[in-house]
Amino acid sequence: MSAVKAAAIIVAAGRGERAGGGDFPKQFKPLLGRPILAWSIRAFAADPRFGKIIVVTKREWFDQVSALAEGIDVTLVEGGPTRTDSVRNGLESSANGSEVEFVFIHDAARPGLDREVLDGLFAALEVFPAAIPVLRVADALLRDHSSGSQSEIDREGLCRVQTPQAFHLTPIIAAFKSLPAGASHVDDAAIARAAGLAVGLAPGHERLMKVTHPGDFAEMEARMGLRPAIGNGFDVHEFEPGDHVILCGVKIPYAAKLKGHSDADAGFHALTDALLGAISAGDIGDHFPPTEEKWRGAPSDLFLAHARQLVEARGGRISNVDLTIICEAPKVKPFREQMRAETARVLGLKSDQVGIKATTTEGLGFTGRREGLAALASACVLLPGGD
Ligand code: CTP
Ligand code: MG
Numbered sequence: 001m002s003a004v005k006a007a008a009i010i011v012a013a014g015r016g017e018r019a020g021g022g023d024f025p026k027q028f029k030p031l032l033g034r035p036i037l038a039w040s041i042r043a044f045a046a047d048p049r050f051g052k053i054i055v056v057t058k059r060e061w062f063d064q065v066s067a068l069a070e071g072i073d074v075t076l077v078e079g080g081p082t083r084t085d086s087v088r089n090g091l092e093s094s095a096n097g098s099e100v101e102f103v104f105i106h107d108a109a110r111p112g113l114d115r116e117v118l119d120g121l122f123a124a125l126e127v128f129p130a131a132i133p134v135l136r137v138a139d140a141l142l143r144d145h146s147s148g149s150q151s152e153i154d155r156e157g158l159c160r161v162q163t164p165q166a167f168h169l170t171p172i173i174a175a176f177k178s179l180p181a182g183a184s185h186v187d188d189a190a191i192a193r194a195a196g197l198a199v200g201l202a203p204g205h206e207r208l209m210k211v212t213h214p215g216d217f218a219e220m221e222a223r224m225g226l227r228p229a230i231g232n233g234f235d236v237h238e239f240e241p242g243d244h245v246i247l248c249g250v251k252i253p254y255a256a257k258l259k260g261h262s263d264a265d266a267g268f269h270a271l272t273d274a275l276l277g278a279i280s281a282g283d284i285g286d287h288f289p290p291t292e293e294k295w296r297g298a299p300s301d302l303f304l305a306h307a308r309q310l311v312e313a314r315g316g317r318i319s320n321v322d323l324t325i326i327c328e329a330p331k332v333k334p335f336r337e338q339m340r341a342e343t344a345r346v347l348g349l350k351s352d353q354v355g356i357k358a359t360t361t362e363g364l365g366f367t368g369r370r371e372g373l374a375a376l377a378s379a380c381v382l383l384p385g386g387d
Contacts, residue, residue: 008044009090012108013079039111106164112207120202128200134159226382231277233270238372248339254330268300270377275307322355327373332358
């Protein structure tokens, strides 16, 4: 545990009406394969300065929030009718029984939070009792009086304000307590200001935009960025007496079978390693040790589906995979389309995202002597968080 004791309050009790509302509004909608709220939970959980993460939401969504937190410890607090009410409930919980010094209040609807923004806020909190992320306004501004009439607004000193808004805990709690009943403020920093607290400015980020309208989901996905990551995989299995081999889940009649602990599907094994490699998640043996009895004779689509699931758990997508089978026999070509279709099925891809080729080694080496076959795979995955 680091010396800094900060709590995060993520407010997620809104109805998301402008984004389409529904039983599970915008904070639960997927963005790059992960619910919007889950992105912020993970950003705070990844920063050791945060010892407590509070999610303020409706009671009927508590189970949903626990599930999407995927093992991260979150304190659930019931929200109120307005955002200010929700924040107040969160603040009460943040003061409960822990030595919290700072509190960061964040909109669930802003999934693009990263370490850089948090660092800027922590730095500002060394000087000020409150700190907010802002973006300077770059466009010209005007006020529309309608009927073709506008007046220009001087943009000098104007900022767009984002969250998380960060505070020393004691003064912000006092500021909320001194709030007159029914008082309306634009955000938490406005409540701090009304209580006489100085607010420091830290750099915000375009990626921290709030998802508000239906069109914002696609815009946000683009801003989160996807970086390509590649991986490769290689596997060899020896032939032994038998009457068929299994390659990419397809049974191919042959005068031998492949020796191995599982079904010895070298194609799926190489593809599994390529996917694991692309996300730096070790290799197939780390996930499915050959020493474990339960994998004896296991169909290898299990391994490949697991690798797919690990990619998706990181908010990633598989862009394409490519596989080369190296052997003199059996002939792979007649089964190629079936192998592509089966690989595509397991990976949730279209057939045109799956390449399968076969080659010989011109009679050379162990494949040339028909002692076994080899498979060589590449995978390209797209992972969030590029720039
Ligand atoms: N929020 C909250 N409690 C409320 C209202 C809003 O916790 N009573 C949260 C929202 O869940 C959101 C954040 O405050 O994460 C910012 O509010 P906004 O973008 O306005 O979200 P909604 O109020 O849900 O959306 P809308 O105003 O379109 O209904
Ligand atoms: Mg709202």
